[in-house]
Amino acid sequence: MPTRPTITERGSRVKPEKASELCRNAKRILILKTNLLGDVLNFLPVANFLRKTAQSARLSWLVTRPGYPVVAELSDVDEILLLADSFLYNYYHLFTVASWLRAKQFDLLVTSYQEECFLVNLLALLSRTPARAGYNLRNRGWFFNIKVPKGEALRRVEINGQLLKTLGQGEVKDYLYIPRASRKGSEQFAERLEREFGVREMNQLCVLHLFSPKPTKSWRMEYAEELVRGVRTELGMTPVLVGNEEQARRLGREQQSLGLVNLTGQISLLELYYLLKQAGLFIGIDSFPLQLTEFCDTKAIALFGSTLVAENLVPSARILRAEVKCAPCWPQKKNCDRDFQCWRELKPEMIIKAGQSLKAGSGV
Template sequence: MSTSRPPKALDRVLIVRLSALGDVVLSSGLIPALLSQWPAARITWLVEAPAAPLLKHNPRLHEVIVLPTAHWKSLWREGKRLQALREIWRFRASLRAARFDLVIDPQGLLKSGLMAWFTGAPRRVNLKPRESSQYLMHESVRPALPAAGELPIVAHEYRDLAVYLGADSSSYRMDLAVGELALQQARSRLKDAKVGPKYAVLAAFTTRPQKHWIESHWAGLADGLIAQGLTPLLLGGPADLTAAQRIAASHDGILNLVGQFKLDETVAVINDAALLVGVDTGLTHMAIALNIPSVALFGSTTPYLRGPDARTQVLYERLDCSPCNRKPTCNGRYDCMRQLDVARVLRAAAEVQQASKT
């Protein structure tokens, strides 16, 4: 990966990262990195609706544009295809009218590349291009491999993109803002649920079962966290309700508030936490971005093996079969996650909390 020379001035910059929640958080470090190079630039972010609440409170963003993908798909399914095409064309025209000087696509997919191409910007740069999206760009960036013996840091590929654009590596800091109203609403709901002042968020859920920690371990972890003076608090979305009920039933000290908060309120709950223990999921990345002491449990995936500082520990055991990503070969045993026993997680939890005090 080489470093490009930044232009002397930029007025309008567009970041196209449409999804998913964790990746929007991880790539948010582009905001301060870009502003370190171009302090007067107006940065706009194009995102799909589910992740938009992660960005809407950020005062360093000039604008957040929500891509109406679901609406277009609905029109298409209803047979209103001409209307859908007309709306897509109008959306394209609005992007062109914004006259962006630079468009950055850290997602690297065809759909994100198409949106970048729609802008007609004179410079379009993407990251790790897939699905032939490089042909819609002027430049494509592939992250550098870690040096021998170096553990890949959280969000390293997005950091490399920022460096390519001319920013200093140290300027890359994930940038997740907490909304004042969301914070008030979250605190009110926590008070109603009789959550004490020191709590640990358990981020136990994600989209793939091979990324989950062994479910029975959460009760043992709760015992240890309570001994450390923390209230274990389950967070997640509506899709996680069934699994959350099982975990909460395994230990009467676990408070189950899964599905009780909007996304920006969830950010606020994490912001007030003393600790987060979670799997490879968006909530874990949110805690790291907010500088909350965090223990990340990785197994089938291993994008990062260290956090920005000692307040984050990534626990991961490399087995012959790992990382398997979407193709586990262990017949549902998830051996990599079984390697992460409760005692080890509790030690890491105590260490990251201590690191936050020094």
């Protein structure tokens, strides 16, 4: 059984100068990050930091099913603890899960500033982990004895990066990588694209992710054909469609005659990373693939309609959004009473013009 750190008494406040020492000496670390794909991806640099800093520690990640694919396919953890989605809305299983975590005797627990669910934060406290690192936001600071400041950062990945500064001297930019990625895997994926889809020049691909299951976050279907044509004729690139939404699958079936490579529902998250890493351009809405481009250093055009730009900004991306008074409205409004004006004003010609600028090497 691993020896538990003696740096702090259970539940007492951990001094800042002791936090990094505790992180280095921890034997069992729990990452408590349960949200959706993009939110879990933004926390991946923290997991990379913990793996490098506490090399002998057993690293576990507690996640719900929506975020599970990111942890399973992209991260380098020793154990995945899958939490039932119903837990987030039900007190019934709280003490059972807490008892389960206590039996594992974690030394250090870390969580994200986005982890706003009261039950998840309460679970951190009930786990009786001696050191619990979390953000003192919305009166939730009393759950944690290592207080992480939000600082002046606006972007989610950078706010999560405040954990690195609290637990060590890390900078988030040094941990923006996918630990499961390999050159061999990338080469095998390129061979598969050539064999199954006839794709040869990866750097001439333009990856498109245009739709969301949530109507207020989805681009307009009626513009899609014009954009696909523009990518081929005006940008001189091969359009590749990704995603698994119904609109994406329908567009993929309808537009293959235009030379669209339809990968909807046919690639894993790791293969999506390989695709974005080698592609010449990405065009997409505020979603997981857009966030993944930051790990690939891929040129991108980010389409923002209802969501807030500051939180999800990718520094290397060209931002396109319509200037309408009602935006951003997500997540306060799930439905639109203005006929999706923010998306209707993002016309294909605007996107193609931005793509031409990026290809010419200006305006990034």
